[in-house]
Amino acid sequence: MFRVGFGDFFLLTVPHKDGKKHILIDCGVHAKDLGTIRSAVEQMADDCGRHLSLVIMTHRHADHISGFASCSDIFSEITVDAVWMPWFENPTNKIASAFQASLTATANQLAMRLNARGNAEAEHLRMLENITGVPDPVQGFSSNQKALDVLHNGFKNKVKPQYYKSGDQPSLPAELTAAGLSAQIIGPPIDPVLIAQMTNKAQQYLSDLTVEDDASLKPFADAFRAIETQYPDEAFEFYSADQVRQQIHDAQPLALAARAAAADKTLNNQSLVIVFSMAGRNLLFAGDAQWGNWEHFLYGGAFGTPGHTEITGQAKAILSSIDFYKVGHHGSANATPKDAVKAMRLGCCGMCSTQIDAYNEVPREPLLAALSERMNGQIARSDQVAANASLGPNTAAGPLPAAFTAPTGVLFVDFEL
Structure with a gap:
């Protein structure tokens, strides 16, 4: 997990008989940009040997994709085997394009x-700029559009993106399958009514919002x-x-x-939500999924309607067996429902990419406290390590838990399953 400010940038490394293989999940920063995104992309490029087995764009917000634009020259030197995006990005889907x-x-x-x-x-x-990107006065297009162009046609090789929704069977690159990795897509739903549902106060860790x-x-x-x-x-x-x-x-x-x-939040509900499994370990990456996306996963449909009043057996099985959770939406109040936290396996671990003072009450402390209790304290924040030589850890975030490592003490946090 890289420390770039308010944004998501994760590199997942998979052991393989021919060496390590790598999956990039988002690459962006928006509010409270710490100026480290380029250093982080250079670090990632070196670590993966300029070859990524899989690149995942959870959704098109700037805080998840801006790095593809600002570091397009670096990405142009990286070979990529596969790119995954949510079904909303499929240019041949008329409903998605219109939306x-x-x-x-x-x-x-x-x-x-x-x-x-x-x-x-x-x-x-x-928030508006996060939807459209900051206009580029020289190039004449928004940074979000440039990032999308890189994801579609800006790597060293030509790769056609694959678009997924909940329930789809994803196609993993052969080397990841050979390593024993599997993946399950549990979001986003295709129901526009669920996509539009941003919040359920009873499921949030809040009191006065x-x-x-x-x-x-x-x-x-x-x-x-x-x-x-x-x-x-x-x-x-x-x-x-x-x-x-x-x-x-x-x-x-x-x-x-x-x-x-x-x-702004409607785009969050477009997030790809993925469970990776390997060697008996399960990792849940939730992007910035909010209530409608979670609602579909947890209850199989609109909560409270006939047949959708309790957590499904599938959701219970997944949450009770996870070993790792990428905390949704930087730790905001309405991106990890209470029912989801209660169903998570005791003693799992989590990572939260966040930055204080970017948005009001993000990260939400009651949520992080609930997750920490469920995880026996094994939850790391990106701001618990230094961003660079001149910007140290955020002291308000507390020390990095012992379960995690910061090999250089700067720029990124590691966790090994």
Whole structure:
């Protein structure tokens, strides 16, 4: 697990009779960029001998793919055997293409309107940029698009991506299969209703955060649209119709900001969720999956509907046997449900790639405490090691648990199963 700031960058190494084989899972940073992404990519390239058996893009957020753009010259020297992406990235899937285009268009529209008003909060603008990427004034395209171009056609060799959804049987490169590795795709679902479900307050490790609005991405619901003639005269006793109209106009940035957050999280639910198994060990990589993605895995459908009120036998079997969990969405409150934590095997271990002060209450301390208790303290944060010679560990994160190693003490954390 590399320390780059607020972003995910994991390298999984698999023993093989002909030497180690490597799987790259995401490569990006967005908020609180520590300036180490290039050093981390160079380290990864050296460690894998410029050959990756598999590259996985869990979803298209900048904090998971920006490194492919900023370090495209390094990736152009790396041979890759296979690339996996969620089904939302399949250009031949008309539903997926329309969905992504709609989200990007919505984000661009919100960004323009928030910027035009000049009073958008930086956090909300960061979320919008995470969807579309930061515009490149020289190249003329967003960094996210450049990263996607690299993933499709920017490695040393030509490799055609494979697109997966929950339940698909993935095709592993032959050398990984020969090493005894297998993989199971448990997310994302294909149901758009589940993809749109961002949160379930009862399943979150929180106390005072508000529940996000899951309505469609528009400033106001139709129920609040009306013209002044539909109101009686006494409705304007204290404020004229023009004053009410102006107040609504002035309040729109806040409503738009809420929609920005909703659009941002919709992409999280597109995350590929994968269980790797080898030699009796099981590793769960959840990307940034949020409630709808977890809901599909845990209950087999919309929680509370007939037949979907309890954790399925499959979910129990997987969670009770995991040895490693990549903590979802940097440790945010709504990305690892309580039911999932309770079902995890006692004594498993976890890694959380995170950076304090990037977003409000991320990582969520009650969640990390619950995971630590379940894992007997075997949970590591990326900020528990130095980023570089001038930026040391985050003292608030506490010391790196003994189960993990930091061979150089800088840039990355290791764990061996």
